[in-house]
Amino acid sequence: MNIMKPYTTFLLIGLLVGFSSCNAPKNGIVAHRGAWKKNNLTENSIASLRHAIDLKLTGSEFDVWRTADDSLIINHDAHYNKLLIEETNYADLIKFKLSNGEKLPTLHEYITEGVKNNKKTLLVCEIKPSEISKERGKETALKTVETIKKLKAEKMTSYISFDYEILKQIRQVDALTSLQYLEGNKAPGEIKSDRITGVDFHYSVFQKHPEWIKEAKDNHITLNVWTVNDAEIMDWIIKNKFDYITTNEPELLNQRIKNKK
Template sequence: MAQAPITLSNFSYTPQNLVVGKVMPVSKGAGTPQVKLSKESARLFELSKDKTLKVKKAAASTPQSQWLEVVLEAAGKQYSFRIVKDEFIKNKVIAHRGAWKNTGAPENSIGALQHAIRLGCTGSEFDVHMSVDSVLFVNHDHDIKGLHIEKTPAAELAKVKLPNGESLPTLEAYLNAGLNQNKTRLILEIKPSAISKERGQALAQKVVEMVQRQQAQGWVDYISFDYAILKKVLELEPSAHVSYLNGEKTPTQLAQDQMYGFDYHQSVVQKNPDWIAEAHRLHLTVNVWTVNDPNIMDWLLERNADFITTNEPELLLQKVNSPKAK
């Protein structure tokens, strides 16, 4: 799939704020080509001279629409984007590998994602690897049932069954399941390659291309332990929300590289509690993993961490929804 020369600075709207964002070039320093709305899109959207895209009031009031499609014409070609109605839940709960521990669903399964959505989590985290023939699969470890994902053809991986009878999900299938709603964000972890840094870069490229092909930009946030992978994501999708997992970089360093925030292990944040306030001063988000201890949950809630990733989303939801927390 050829990289589109244009993208958007944002992919969502609310009934209170119909401005989506600006049409912008993908390549840094490139000028934005002349852009216009296709005929059908002109019925739903307005595009101002400064390339600001806005949803028309009549289109925004359609109750059944979780998203609207905009088609932009540039240099004689058409490019399609899905603009999601932002009804995403605004709590702090990220279900780690989906909601699995208390539901019986396998980790990283589509079933676990669906449980996280039903629970009302603000996000559901999942992990992505690439087969030897460049097909993307959702699984935490590099191996599954004795198969090393990076060294195994997709046809073999497609035969793998999870304990609930699901096939090992492809990223395409997982995204399709997540796009059926607009309540829970999809927190996509790009796993560093066990083979080479170059393969990690190829994985990042394939992941972003798949998200773009599925028009899922408005649903997906990216995380990774590999900083170069996150930089590659931003090269390909400059407005993407990307957060770093490894823990050694200060909020100032992350802000300099246009990261969305940090997503650090609880031990790192407890050792550097001032990083929470520093991140907020720099307009970065704070996510902390993987927190299952109720006392550490309370400690982070008191310090206003934006998100907490947990295997116990039910417990954390009780805490954030309690009268005391409001």
């Protein structure tokens, strides 16, 4: 990916204006759960994160849950090895390795790796809605932000969630960070009043509401889209100049973008 501005400039602009669409790179590639598919790496693993960084992708997305004993860990589903993460202690979860042999990573370990030798790749942090309570989800959000700030990674991190209240909670403690809403049930103009800086909807939402693309751009709302793996849909998204495109196929998407230049 060579469509991104120099990293230091990108971070400064993002910090000042919340990664608004007027400054974000067009058609920036975000690896969904890291760059894992082509090389058969494990999703949400340190290896998939490292590969996304090595590919110099615009971003690498990952998912955060909080265990019963308050450990913040990286996993997509609510369950890990048939154990409900929110009701299980971390020591019991790490008895089971990832498919590539890695230990289930904590947020601290993941971010620590994410800032190493990384001059291009935004860390796109999805905070999962709690299945226990809304309040627990917001507490997880605050603990996540606290950890990322302690690791001095806040300038290279963007937050996304299906839970609108989680994003609003983050905004209360960080006035400048990038926030993108995933659910697809609010028009871009609606989120502006809550100081949510971006929409990150499934591509089918934008196919149903193509007018939201212009509405986002007119309101300087960042446009992200998930999870785009089909070449024809990639071409449609590229043509409409989204800021970010989240995909399991970053190598294919990179080639499609090059073909359009």
